[in-house]
Amino acid sequence: MPMLAIVYVERIYRDEPFLLTVPEGLEATIQPGCQALLSLARHKASAYVGYVWSLDAAGDGEPEGEVLDLLNGGVPVLTPVLLKLALWISDYYAALPIDCLSTAVPAPLRSVVDDVVELAGFQLESPETRIKSTGLRRSILKALATAKRLTVRQLRKRLGRKELYSAIAELERAGLVTVRKSFVETKPRTVTAWRLAAALPEEPENLLARSRRKREAFELLSSRPEQRFLAGEGGISRAVFNGLVAMGLVEKTETAAPARESLRFDEPQKKITSLGKHQQIALDALGEALRQKRFQTFLLHGVTGSGKTLVYIELLRRVLAEGKTAIVLVPEISLTPQTAARFRHYFGDDIQIMHSAMSDREKYDAWQRLRQGKARIALGARSTIFAPLENVGAIIVDEEHDAAYKQDRTPRYHARDTAVMRAKFENALCVLGSATPSFESYRNxxxxxxxxxxxxxxxxNARMPSIELVWMPGSQRVTPSISGALYDAIRLRLQRNEQVILLQNRRGFAGSILCFDCGHSPQCRHCNIPLVYHASDQSLRCHYCGHIEPFRQTCPACKSENLFYKSSGTERIEEELNELFPGERILRMDIDTTSTKDAHASMLTAFREKSARILLGTQMVAKGLDFPEVTLVGVLMADIGLNLPDFRASERIYSLLMQVAGRAGRSSMPGEVLLQLYNRDNELFQHVIRADYRHFFEAEMASRRELAYPPFTRLVKLECSSPSEAVAEKGALALREHLRPHLPEAFGAILGPAPAGINRIKNRYRYQLILKLTGIKLSATLLRQVQYDTLNAFRGENLVITVDVDPQHLL
Ligand SMILES: Nc1ncnc2c1ncn2[C@@H]1O[C@H](COP(=O)(O)OP(=O)(O)OP(=O)(O)O)[C@@H](O)[C@H]1O
Ligand SMILES: [Zn+2]
Structure with a gap:
């Protein structure tokens, strides 16, 4: 009887795996977690990729196809734990198993079409003496002898596809051929930069008399003759650079693009002689659990600046000393280059930093280094939870409260909760760290x-900063958005040559626009949310779908010119600061100024070197920054975001404010925090002033309990969307009818259907149902069944249903 394998197949959207026969030649190598090339009886013509779940020789039932080959040299791409984890995600988050399995394998590993095979140098002895010769192996060598280099796709055309990869892998192991992945590099390999010309013409000033911009640019470049400037750097445009090149003052250079993993931010690491008392207690507890080799989850609740990173680092040293591996998750790696630099300093090549800006080639190499044990620690964002490490001793989730850990497309897994499960399957420690833990974790x-x-x-002995509120409507202001109190505080820091961080929780020049005469506020016609005014190109933009329209200075409804910019973004604040502190360099950090590579890291370097003393930005400035000379933090509109229709709004704002406040006074110099607000009725701010997390948690939990919100209940969000509003709504109604019999009242409630908070995105109307579950879990099978039943009734009507278990946002 032939061997049988149970395999989940990509691009086939059904719940169950396939039963496939295994050819004799692969029986010895195939194992669970292998990536297989296969053919299905139903679709003979094409080959599929799948993942071996198990080998079940006793399986009955009819085989539905056969395994043709094993990829990745026959080495499993999913460890036994990752297989289990993927199936757990599928079950918990009600997603198809194949979607979860392929999420655990990085994309460059899944593309198999362009592998290139070459003969490995000149062969003296006949290959047959070194490996068991088969017809296929001989044919491969023969084909390569004439063509020198062939892609696997070309070989497949000539030789068929059965066991081709395995035969190539065998030849590669014997040193007869080399195989490499070829990736299409879409990103440019060189970067253009400009620097001062080596030889300058006489009296360059004369050339520059007529252009202020060119003169300023030239002065900046002259002050740093060694430095290469990128387009946009120092506010100098490509056109200005090229103008200077034409005059012979500046030269253009092309350099190889630096490796993308880099995000080179480096700073001198201070020597730390000993752990603090509490750090030591925490580390001892972690070390003890590690020694006992058992699964346990820890919540490391440390106030801002309490040295959590060092506790992680010391734990990781012990993990490595035990001969084990580890995973470290951070919310967004590009936003935390300081943390990454610290880890790199301690672990060098033993740590593999995973970054979303890595090219396919780099991602592939990083994955192989981890798989082959060349790096024993993986550090990165959400998807790093799938690092192909074995023998994991610890999983650390830094800033565990961060919403970025939740994936917003299928499978909608939460990396923090997935980390706890993986630690359980690995029999490892899980450490969740935060100054403002999520309510779920703190309750646990x-x-x-x-x-x-x-x-x-x-x-x-650094002290926590003092926090004060400034109620704007009752305060004197020096500009529309800056109070006298904040102005004085900034001026004082500049006099003392200390540094300031300012948070404006919103991007763009001004926020949405309101007409004073008719009350009209322009909305995106695709998304029904307010458009945002951007001064740089006089446009109105939608921040959900990207829709742009020109701004005409008049109200689109009544043509009045009496318009009010409801709130102000970072650009606007920057202008006000320029007015108040002429000549002071201001670093503005938001999506617009950090879109180019390394812009973020170079701004942080400038701040570190104190070539600027004011850092102004969006939420980006709230995360993890550690600058000892920052003694003032100001928040321009602390209450932005509180009126969102989302039960987690208070928790989020509290944690944002505590995090940004935590950037102040991290050394011996005391810190001060000023929060400007417009609505002082909200209780939240009393909690913020007291900076007592426990107290805030208890108060907020009381209201969660009353309204039956998580963590007292579990939520599932079901969203129906369609280009037709009627279909979206009817779909949601039908879905509710299908669900109702499965949800006895005692166990939960179905809210809705209601239009989603943003009721239209990219021309699709959205209606949602919210399930509040108490004490029961709806099985993935059931959730999928009701989806199918509903969709069946709406065939051809372009209805899409998504399921989000434990949604982070209800918008
Ligand atoms: N035992 C120690 N002795 C001296 N300095 C220390 C010690 N432990 C940590 N530090 C330093 O204290 C600073 C704050 O530490 P760290 O950034 O780890 O804090 P954190 O708890 O992660 O804060 P946040 O939550 O605000 O990011 C760092 O500059 C770190 O190098
Ligand atoms: Zn839009």
Missing amino acids: ALEGKYALLELPERVD
Whole structure:
């Protein structure tokens, strides 16, 4: 009887795996987690890629196709734990198993079409003496002898596809051929930069008399003759650079683009002689659990600046000393180059930093380094939870409260919760760290499900900053958005040559626009949310779908010119600051100024070197920054975002404000925080002033309990969308009818259908149902069944249903 394999197949959207026969030649190598090339009886013509779940020789039922070959040299691409984890995600988040399995394998590994095979140098002895010769192997060598280099696709055309990869892998192991992945590089390999010309013409000033921009640019370049400037750097445009080149003052250079993993941010690392008392207690507890080699989850609740990173680093050293591996998750790696630099400093090549800006080639290489044990620590964002490491000793989730851990497309997994599951399957430690833990995690800690470790003090006797509120409507202002109090505080820091961080939780020049005469506020016609005014190109833009229209200075409804810019973005604040502090360099950090590669890191370097003393930005400036000379943090509109229709709004704003406040006073110099707000009725700010997380948690939990929100209940969001509003709504109604019999009232409620908070995105209307579950879990099978039943009734009507278990946003 032939061997049988149970395989999940890509691009086939059904719940069950396939039963496939395994050819004799592969029986010895095939194992669970292998990536297989296969053919299905139903679709003979094309080859599919799949993942071997198990080898079940006793399986009954009719085979539905056969395994043709094993990819990745026969080495499993999914470890046994990753297989289990993917199936757990599929079950918990109600997603198809194949979607979860392929999420765990990086894209460059899944593209198999362009592998290139070459003969490995000159062969003296006949190949047959070194490996068992088969007809296929001989044919491959023969084909390569004439063509020198062939893609696997070309070989397949000539030789058929059965066991081709395996035969090539065998030849590669014997050193007869080399195989490499070829990736199409879409990104440019060189970058253009400009620097001062080596030889300058006489009296360059004369040439520049007529252009202020060119003169300023030339002065800047002259002040740093060694430095190469990129387009846009120092505010100098490509056109200005080229103008200077034409005059012979500047030269243009092309350099190889630096490796993308880099995000080179480096800073001198301070020597730390010993751990603080609380750090030591936490580390001892972690070390003890590590020694016992058992699964346990810890919540490391440490105030801002309490030295959590060092606890992670010391734990990782012990993990490596035990001969184990580790995973470290951070919310967004590009936003935390300081943290990444610190880890790189301690672990060098033993740590593999995964970055979304990596090219396919780099991602592929990084994955192989981890798979082959050449790097033992993987550090990166959300998807790093699928790092192909074996023998994992610890998984660390830094800033575990961050919403970026939730994936917003299928499968909608939460990396923090997935980390806990992986640690469980690995029999490893899981450490969740934050100054403002998520309510879910803190509750688990209080109930004893997680062990609570606390770092209640800042390191090195630094004190927590003082926090004060400035109620704008009752305060004197120096500009429309800056109060006298904040102005004085900034001026004082500049006099003392200290540094300031300012947060404006919104991008763009001004926010949405309101007509004073008729009350009209222009909305995106595709998304029904307010358009945002951008000064740089006089446009109105939608921040959901990107729709742009020109701004004409008059109200589109009544033509009045009496318009009010409801709130102001970072650009506007920058202008006000320029007015107040002429000549002071201001670093503005938001999506618009950090879109080019390394812009973010170079701004942080400038701030570190104190070539600027004011850093102004969006949420980006709230995350993890550690600059000892920052003594003032100002928030321009602390109450933005509180009126969103989302039950987590308070929790989010609290954590944003505490995080940004935590950037102040991290060394011996005391820190001060000023929060400007427009609506002082909200209780939240009393909690912010007290900076007592526990107190805030308890108050907020009381209201969550009353309204039956998580963590007291579990939510599932079902969204129906369609270009037709009627179909979206009817779909949601039908879905509710299908669900109702499965949800007895005692176990939960179905809210809706209601239009989603943003009821239209990219021309699709959205209606949602919210399930509040108490004490039951709806099985993935059931959730999928009701989806199918509903969709069946709407064939041809372009209805799409998405399921989001534990949604992070209800918008
Ligand atoms: N034992 C120690 N002795 C002296 N300095 C320390 C010690 N531990 C950590 N530090 C330093 O204290 C600073 C703050 O540490 P770290 O950035 O790890 O804090 P954190 O808890 O992650 O804060 P946040 O939540 O605000 O990011 C760092 O500059 C770090 O190098
Ligand atoms: Zn839009």
